[in-house]
Amino acid sequence: MKTFATHRVTRPQRSNTAIARDFLDLSFMLESGKALPVFTRFEGPITLRVTGQPPPTFEADLADLLRRLRREARIDIRRIAPDAEASLTVAIVPRRDLQRAVPQAACFVVPRIGSWAEFAANRRAETIDWTTLETRERITVFIPADVPPQELRDCLHEELAQALGPLNDLYRLPDSVFNDDNFHTVLTGFDMLILRMTYAPELRSGMTRDEVAARLPGLLARLNPAGARRAEPQQAETRRDWITAIETALGPGTSDRNRRAAATRAVEIARASDWNDNRLAFSLFALGRLSLGVDTDLALASFLQAGGIYAADPATELHEAHIAMQLAAFALSSGQAGAALAIVDDNLDVVMRAENAALLATLMLVKAEALDIMGRTREGLRLRTEALGWARYGFGSDREVLRRMGEIAAISPLARGMEEDV
Template identity: 50%
Template sequence: MRFLPVLSCLALCACAASAPPVTMEAVAPLTDPLPPMNHFTTVTPMPPHRSNAEMARDFLDLSFAMENGDTLPVMSRFDGPITVAVNGPAPKVAMTDLDRVIGRLRKEAHVDIKRATAPASVTIEFVPAERLHKAAPTAACFVVPQVRSFTEYTQNLRNPELDWGLLTRRDHVAVFIPADESPQEMRDCLNEELAQAIGPLNDLYRIPDTIFNDDNFLSVLTGFDMLMLRLYNSPELPSGTTRAQAEVIVPQLLRRYNPSGEFSAPAVPPDTPRSWIRAIETALGPDATDSARLRSAKRALRIAQSEGWTDARLGFSWFAVARLSLDTDVAAALGGFIEAARVFRTLPDDDVRVAHVDMQMAAFALSAGQTEAVHLLTDAAIPVARRAENAGLLSTLLMIRSEALRLEGQKTAAAAARRESLAWGRYGFRSDDDLRTRLAGVEALSPPIGF
């Protein structure tokens, strides 16, 4: 399940020397003519970089538990080839992204999967977001076993056959995607929910290089994810496999599939306590006031510090505190982003989490007229956002760069960056109005020329 957080990783706010904090709601949309939508075409997935011993435990923890902490007695999976069908109308851009992810699953995870007509192993249905949220208020999208349509699902909400914990084999499942969100959000849902439809059902905050992580920083399948899906669909791990059986088989498969992972490494990070997860869920969720969310984020940070974590969970705690402090305490927000960046920069492969922090720091630099700092931050973050295929983040970074170039009098370069930002924004934002509002908000951060 992909959650729908209140804490947006793309939220942006900064404070100019002579102006109050600016939020996206405080400015009117611009009327820029919009270029055609940009699309990602070249796949550069982050490869698995941890030891096989560590990833063996990751696989077991992902495969034999649910997101709510319940354990699963056995693995359930599809036996034989997997087919995917779409029920009803679907946005054209989403169909392109669906074919792209299916192609990647075949090539990178070696899964026997293809598009087909109904009835299929996996049915994908695009549903208005309002209807989805009525059924699952905190979910952006989700996957359900033993049904083939959203109507069938809503008519069987209390049916015990829809309980993943009771399955020993997957016969058919349905994936429900919001039909009226941004192309990027639909693509992210296709990646995560299709992966859970044919693979592990759990999410783990302690694993940084995966979409099986509810921090939602990564949104397209990584090399680690493809390796996990290859393991999950290996003939050596049939439906009904127990954890004890998998503990013997998985290390052997990893030696075969990932020989470069046969090296010694530090101990696996400790499990995440439910108290931290509850605090983060409250901080990100829709049911608390702004002040309650901030208190919960600070509680998550205290837990992370008391646990002695130095990994992405500590960085995410700092990030949550910083983001939720933006409207009330800019100094605390800045300090929090600096601490988050310090943690995130210890992660390998130019992690996209760093790019999110760099975007926030670039906004602060822009509001202070520090154009050199803007260029340093955006030069580092833009390539990372491209590799992560995060169009919303990439669009915002290009907007900030465009404003810095405009302040320096580089009109041609500023116009080019602005146009590219709009092309990516049409993929990354829900509507053209949302895109124009974001552009207007970034412009509002700029100090007057010659201030």
């Protein structure tokens, strides 16, 4: 198994005016659209404990995240023993129990409790209502034990960030884990700035939105002086009917036909709203994925349009890499080995920086198949071996790794017994 040894620190690229608006919308709203009456955070040093039986990769990933929170976000957080009273509990729970309790969530965070038993006893009580909080004192993050290492790490980053800071997600954000598009799964420079702002001395629990807003210009001038020199047009608010369409397209409990219809509706809403940003691109990406195996021409056209939008913004280079994986697979399937190889090579570094082992392994496996088509089988074998190491972190079990390898190999012309002119 391969893991990411170092993290490359990034810097937010938006203006301070835009970041202030983002901070307010993230900090004073829930994902449901319900407003939060006051600003909340932990006051004073934060202690963290881990309960349950974490898998082997968890310890290194948690230690790395805590180092980053202390260094980049300047949060005073330290780990303590599992049986000690802690501000923040990370509870490792069997996946089946999490899905039985909250079917739509892979992992989640709950206030005012410290264990799974407390959560079960208070699931429908006002106790765990975020809107009743005035300050944060005791919070638990619930994470599944039996998932691939990367999924475990991703849950740790997203839910720990919400336990410490914003409770909302905004689809308009291109460079953040506080976005339900799930392209970024490791906390970015923007996210660390948001968390650092959350724990800045200028703010405190109990402040109203207007009180926080009055402090943000000076706070951002201190923490992000480069942002004062940037100008940025304000994006339109994300429509609730578009969010509903996207959630229907990508969420559980819906037929494939209804998912495609919802994705089509999301594209139509985005275009009618004159969004030519990552929200339109994400709508097209969703439509492309849902059209695979059903309408190949529509899938390819959707990916190409989404890729063009993502390519126009440096902040969405990771999003473009996800599109590139689909386009590389199309190229491989049609015997265009050289094109597949070029697409992969253009995106490997971006994916490495984003620490997405699953996507990295997939791109490498596509490239290995392309190399085989081109007669460069030794290079293909070496790359396939390297990809396996990343795949074990990204996909988990050897059985799942082999299944993914088989899917990619199956789209190669070699697997279909075709001879291609490369």
